[in-house]
Amino acid sequence: MKRILAADIGGTTCKLGVFTPDLELLDKWEIPTDTTDEGSRILEDIHQSFKSKGDDHELNLAGVIGIGLGVPGPVDFNNGILNGAINLNWMEQKPIVSEFESISGIRTIVDNDANVAALGEQFKGAGSGHKDVVMVTLGTGVGGGVVSNSMLIHGHGGAAGEIGHLYVDYNRRFQCNCGKKGCLETVASATGMKNLAVHYYESGMTDTLLKNGIEAGTLSAKSIVEAGEKDDALALKVIDEVAHYIAVALSSLSAVTNPKYFILGGGVSRAGRMLTDRIEAYYRPITFPPAYENTEIVMAELGNDAGIYGAARLVKQFLA
Amino acid sequence: MKRILAADIGGTTCKLGVFTPDLELLDKWEIPTDTTDEGSRILEDIHQSFKSKGDDHELNLAGVIGIGLGVPGPVDFNNGILNGAINLNWMEQKPIVSEFESISGIRTIVDNDANVAALGEQFKGAGSGHKDVVMVTLGTGVGGGVVSNSMLIHGHGGAAGEIGHLYVDYNRRFQCNCGKKGCLETVASATGMKNLAVHYYESGMTDTLLKNGIEAGTLSAKSIVEAGEKDDALALKVIDEVAHYIAVALSSLSAVTNPKYFILGGGVSRAGRMLTDRIEAYYRPITFPPAYENTEIVMAELGNDAGIYGAARLVKQFLA
Known part of the structure; x- marks a missing residue:
C-alpha cells in the first residue's frame, strides 16, 4: 500500500503521522526529541519510529511515496537545507534532505514548521476549500506562512512569510531577536504584550492588577x-495596541497577497473575541476595500496536527 | 508558424506585439485606443490590427497559440473578467476573455496592466534570471505586481499586488482614491509628492522654490x-519622506515575499539616486536581515514594452 509520512520536529517532541496517498491521516503519535549530542540522533529516531510502526499500517519502505519534515528554523526549500535550529541543538547549516534520505532511503522534503502548519491549515483546517490563506501564529514570537494558489511562498532566499518581522512600530521601542526594532513580534507576541505592559507601567499607568x-x-x-x-x-x-499592530500587519498582507482567510493560532490568539473584535475594528478601515471584501479572520482548527498535515501535503505537491 | 500575440491596452494607445513560441519579440506597434461609444470598438480594433499584420509575420489564426491582454483595471484572473476600466470607458464588469475569443477565435488570457508589466520585467527585463521579484511603479498613482516562483500572485479576489494601497502613513493625512487614508499612493506617487509639499508649505515651510x-x-x-x-x-x-514610506513598503514586501529584486518604474523613479539612495538608507535598518540580504533595488528596463512581454508570458504559462 502507498503511504505518505510526515514529521513535525519540535524542541521537545516530534509529531509523526502516516497518511494515505489522498492525505487521509491513518495514525499519529509523538516521540521525544533527543537534543543531546548536538541532536545527532533526532533523524535516526524518527526513522526507527516509523519502521517500528510498519506492521500497523501495511507500511513498508517500498510503498512510501515520501516523507515531509517540518523543522523549527529557516529553510532553503529548493536545496533542502536547514540553516540551523537552536531548539534542536543543530547549530550549523544542515543538508537535512540528503541526510534523511541516506538514513531512510525515502524521498524527503523539508520546510519551516510555521510554513508547514500554514499549508496544513490551508488544505485541511480553517482554510479548507480555499487556495489563498495566511496563517499568523501568535506565540512567544510571531510566526506565519503565506499560501498563494495552494502553494507556499518561499521567496528568493526562503525568508518569505516572516510575518513576525513586518515593520509596524515606527517608534522602534523594543528590541527584536532578529537584531532590529519595530517588528510585529516585539508588540504582538506574548513577549510583545509584556514589552507593552512594562512600557506603559513605567510611563505612569501604575494603577493596575498587573502591578505585582x-x-x-x-x-x-x-x-x-x-x-x-x-x-x-x-x-x-x-x-488594544496589540490588536492595532496585528491589524496593520493584516492590512499589508491583504494588499500584497489578498487571502481569503487570515488564520490565527498560538497562545495569544486564545484571548479570543477581546482580541479579534479589536483586530477587525482596526483592520477594515485601513485596508484597500477590494483586498478585504471577501476576507475573514478565523481561528486555526488543527492545533498541533497542522504541521504533519502540511508536511504530508508537501510530499503530495512535490514528490508524488 | 506558431505565434503568441500580446496587447497592452491603455487609455490612449494599445501596444501590440507578435512573439515566437519562445517569446522572442518579432514586431511591435501601437494603435490608438478608441474610447468613444463606451469603448465598444477597442477589442475589434486590436483584432483587425493583428489580422492586417498577418502577412508580415507568417501570422495566421491557425498558428496563433493565444493572445495575452493587459488591461488598466482590476481583473478576476481565473474567470477572465475585468471589473471595469474607467480609462477605457468600460464602466461595467466585462467578460473580456470570452468577448475577445468570440471576436477572434483565438484563445485569450487577461490580467491587470501592472501585473503583466511586473511579469514582463521579471522574465525579460530587470528581473531576468530570477523567479521572485516585486515591481513598484511610481507614477500618478502607485501600482505594482508580485511575482513569486515565476508566477504572478493574484490572491483570492484578484487584489494581490496592490502595493499602492499598503497602509504606511499612520497619521492618515491624505485621502486616497480608494476611499481610505494612509495608503502608500497618498505619500509616494506624483500625487503624493504634491500632497506632502502642500502639507509642509501650509505648516510653515514657505521659504521654498516651490512657492509659486x-x-x-x-x-x-x-x-x-x-x-x-x-x-x-x-x-x-x-x-526624504517619500523615500521613507517606500522603504516601509519594501520592508513589508520583503518580510512577506522576500524578492530578489525590487524593480522601480514610473515617472517618480526618474528622480534617480536622490530617491533610491534614500530608500536604501531607510529600507535595510528596518528589515528582517534574512529577507533583505540578497535583495537589490533596481530600475525597470523594458519601459513601455514590459506589458506586452508579460502578456505574452502569460500565454506561454497558461495556454501553451
Whole structure:
C-alpha cells in the first residue's frame, strides 16, 4: 500500500503521522526529541519510529511515496537545507534532505514548521476549500506562512512569510531577536504584550492588577488577558495596541497577497473575541476595500496536527 | 508558424506585439485606443490590427497559440473578467476573455496592466534570471505586481499586488482614491509628492522654490525633484519622506515575499539616486536581515514594452 509520512520536529517532541496517498491521516503519535549530542540522533529516531510502526499500517519502505519534515528554523526549500535550529541543538547549516534520505532511503522534503502548519491549515483546517490563506501564529514570537494558489511562498532566499518581522512600530521601542526594532513580534507576541505592559507601567499607568507581576518580573501574556477581562485599564491598553499592530500587519498582507482567510493560532490568539473584535475594528478601515471584501479572520482548527498535515501535503505537491 | 500575440491596452494607445513560441519579440506597434461609444470598438480594433499584420509575420489564426491582454483595471484572473476600466470607458464588469475569443477565435488570457508589466520585467527585463521579484511603479498613482516562483500572485479576489494601497502613513493625512487614508499612493506617487509639499508649505515651510507652483496650484512632481537638486529644504523634506514610506513598503514586501529584486518604474523613479539612495538608507535598518540580504533595488528596463512581454508570458504559462 502507498503511504505518505510526515514529521513535525519540535524542541521537545516530534509529531509523526502516516497518511494515505489522498492525505487521509491513518495514525499519529509523538516521540521525544533527543537534543543531546548536538541532536545527532533526532533523524535516526524518527526513522526507527516509523519502521517500528510498519506492521500497523501495511507500511513498508517500498510503498512510501515520501516523507515531509517540518523543522523549527529557516529553510532553503529548493536545496533542502536547514540553516540551523537552536531548539534542536543543530547549530550549523544542515543538508537535512540528503541526510534523511541516506538514513531512510525515502524521498524527503523539508520546510519551516510555521510554513508547514500554514499549508496544513490551508488544505485541511480553517482554510479548507480555499487556495489563498495566511496563517499568523501568535506565540512567544510571531510566526506565519503565506499560501498563494495552494502553494507556499518561499521567496528568493526562503525568508518569505516572516510575518513576525513586518515593520509596524515606527517608534522602534523594543528590541527584536532578529537584531532590529519595530517588528510585529516585539508588540504582538506574548513577549510583545509584556514589552507593552512594562512600557506603559513605567510611563505612569501604575494603577493596575498587573502591578505585582510587573514588579516581580513574573508577568505573563495570560495574566494580561485575565486582567483585561476584569477591565484593567493597562491591560486593555496593551490588548488594544496589540490588536492595532496585528491589524496593520493584516492590512499589508491583504494588499500584497489578498487571502481569503487570515488564520490565527498560538497562545495569544486564545484571548479570543477581546482580541479579534479589536483586530477587525482596526483592520477594515485601513485596508484597500477590494483586498478585504471577501476576507475573514478565523481561528486555526488543527492545533498541533497542522504541521504533519502540511508536511504530508508537501510530499503530495512535490514528490508524488 | 506558431505565434503568441500580446496587447497592452491603455487609455490612449494599445501596444501590440507578435512573439515566437519562445517569446522572442518579432514586431511591435501601437494603435490608438478608441474610447468613444463606451469603448465598444477597442477589442475589434486590436483584432483587425493583428489580422492586417498577418502577412508580415507568417501570422495566421491557425498558428496563433493565444493572445495575452493587459488591461488598466482590476481583473478576476481565473474567470477572465475585468471589473471595469474607467480609462477605457468600460464602466461595467466585462467578460473580456470570452468577448475577445468570440471576436477572434483565438484563445485569450487577461490580467491587470501592472501585473503583466511586473511579469514582463521579471522574465525579460530587470528581473531576468530570477523567479521572485516585486515591481513598484511610481507614477500618478502607485501600482505594482508580485511575482513569486515565476508566477504572478493574484490572491483570492484578484487584489494581490496592490502595493499602492499598503497602509504606511499612520497619521492618515491624505485621502486616497480608494476611499481610505494612509495608503502608500497618498505619500509616494506624483500625487503624493504634491500632497506632502502642500502639507509642509501650509505648516510653515514657505521659504521654498516651490512657492509659486504651490500658490498657483501648478506644482508637479518634476518641479519638486528639480528643486531638490537645488537643495531646496521643502523639496528635500518631501523626497526624504517619500523615500521613507517606500522603504516601509519594501520592508513589508520583503518580510512577506522576500524578492530578489525590487524593480522601480514610473515617472517618480526618474528622480534617480536622490530617491533610491534614500530608500536604501531607510529600507535595510528596518528589515528582517534574512529577507533583505540578497535583495537589490533596481530600475525597470523594458519601459513601455514590459506589458506586452508579460502578456505574452502569460500565454506561454497558461495556454501553451
